[in-house]
Amino acid sequence: MSGRLQGKVALVIGGARGIGGAVAARFAQEGADIAIADLDDAAGERHAADLGGLYLRADVSRAEEAEAAVAATLERFGRLDVLVQNAGIYPWTLIENTSPEEWDRVISVNLGGCFHAARAAVKPMKAQKSGRILFTSSITGTHVTSPGHGHYSATKAGINGFIRAAALEFAGYGVTVNGVEPGNILTEGMKAHRSGEFIQAMADAIPLGRMGTPEDVANAFLFLASDEAAFITGTTIIVDGGQLL
Ligand code: NAI
Known part of the structure; x- marks a missing residue:
């Protein structure tokens, strides 16, 4: 069976579960060889094994660990066609209660992670003269936000700027x-951070009448990773069920 990513190699950072987990699974379904880099060893090893892929422990906020993940992917599969840097954290803290250390932590994972991963991946992609670098941003970056998301919104707006410059x-x-x-x-991370009532209220406020699924987001990543997106660069796709309308 030939899939839309047949013969491609993809590294999904933050791919053990949630949105990244669905991206890795969707890509594998379309024929890609998968490497998953994450900090959740149990979930990452299980998911990579299910997909016939490689699990690598890596903290994307550390440049040398992002580089090691790219190097291990190349060593195993011989090339790197698609990098997805999806790892992100979304603690909720009002600005006046956010310690400088907490600010630095969110910036270094969510935004620093994109820099470290792109910097490592572009070298082999440049040598191949082809590659796709994809990031998980958020509608929180440029469109809507909420109190308690100062650090988080800053990172997601930063990712969108970085996408344009890197493109x-x-x-x-x-x-x-x-x-x-x-x-x-609706992901494990979302369930851990939000009450059931909050999640229901959010679903009610979405024109399409439900929360998104990780698979909804994975399908947009699949399009951007596929040959059909060859002439698209420097932009983002919004997957929000019409929330911004
Ligand atoms: P999640 O918490 O379910 O999954 C995140 C994954 O990233 C986990 O496997 C975690 O172990 C891994 N990770 C965290 N820090 C890491 C690090 N330093 N190095 C390597 N791996 C690390 O989260 P979810 O909800 O799937 O979110 C994934 C991405 O999507 C994040 O970037 C988040 O900001 C973004 N996002 C999520 C939304 C949502 O509603 N769930 C909405 C908009 C954006």
């Missing part, structure tokens, strides 16, 4: 850079 820099190498901006997606 311009890498275009001459045949490497495209894009992102997906999910709205409210």
Whole structure:
């Protein structure tokens, strides 16, 4: 059976569960060889084994660990066609209660992670003269936000700026850079941070009448990773069930 990513190699950082887990599964379904990098070893090893892929422990906020994940992917599969940097944390703290350490932590995972991963991945992609670099942004970055998300919103707005700058820099190498901006997606992380009532209220406020699923977001990533998106770079796709309308 030939899939839309047959013969491609994808590294999904933050791919053990949630949105990244669904991206890894969707890509594998379309024929890609998968490497998952994450900090949740149990979930990451299980998911990678289910997909016939490789699990790598890596903290994407650390440059050398992002580089090691890219190197291990190349060593195992010989090439890297698609990088998805999806790892992100979303603690809720009002600005006046946010310690400088907490601010730095959110910035270094969500935004620093994109820089470290892209910096490591572009080298082999440049040599191949092709590649797709994809990030998980959020509608929180540029469109809506809420009190308690100062650090988080700053990182997601930062990712969108970085996408445009990197797309311009890498275009001459045949490497495209894009992102997906999910709205409210029901994941393990979301369930851990939000009450059942809050989640129901959010679902009621979404025109399409439900929370998004990780698979809804994975389908947008699949399009951006596929040959059909060859002429798209420097932009994001919003997957929010009409929430911004
Ligand atoms: P999640 O918490 O369910 O999954 C995140 C994954 O990233 C986990 O496997 C976690 O272990 C991994 N991870 C966290 N820090 C890491 C690090 N430093 N290095 C490597 N891996 C790390 O989260 P969820 O909800 O699936 O979110 C994934 C991404 O989607 C995040 O970037 C988040 O900001 C973004 N997003 C989520 C939305 C939602 O409604 N769930 C909405 C908009 C954006």
